[in-house]
Amino acid sequence: MDPSPALSHRPGDEPGIEEGGGPPDALPWTLVVEDEDWSADLEHGAALPRVGDVIEYIADDGNKRRFRVREIIHTVQSSAAERPSVREETVGPNTTVAGAGDRIPRALRAGLPRVVVRAED
Numbered sequence: 001m002d003p004s005p006a007l008s009h010r011p012g013d014e015p016g017i018e019e020g021g022g023p024p025d026a027l028p029w030t031l032v033v034e035d036e037d038w039s040a041d042l043e044h045g046a047a048l049p050r051v052g053d054v055i056e057y058i059a060d061d062g063n064k065r066r067f068r069v070r071e072i073i074h075t076v077q078s079s080a081a082e083r084p085s086v087r088e089e090t091v092g093p094n095t096t097v098a099g100a101g102d103r104i105p106r107a108l109r110a111g112l113p114r115v116v117v118r119a120e121d
Contacts, residue, residue: 029113031055033067036119041112048072049115067117075111078103 026045033039049055053069 027113029115031067032114032116034070034116034118039114048113054120055115055117066120068120069115070118071116073114073116075114076108077111078105079107079109081107 026047028042028045029048030039030041049069049072051069051072055067055069057065057067059065
């Protein structure tokens, strides 16, 4: 007899993000096309592709293009709670704070992942 009986799993039992659960199945990301100087954010969340995956793009005129995923870049920065408020900045909003690079952050926030692709056409 198994000493640890199987736990019944019901939908909705998974811990949420705020409780340390895994990433959502769909999230927004940015498509970056190498050698074509364009990028675009997804309007709605989608599964994050993996390196080597193929992405098919359908243009407004109906033409289809295929792109191969070359790289996924995740960006993090200090959380807003740890950065100086705008009124404390001397140059303008979103300036870089002088001397702040030496500080080790305690909390981070993530930006949209960038999915870098190259055309296969």
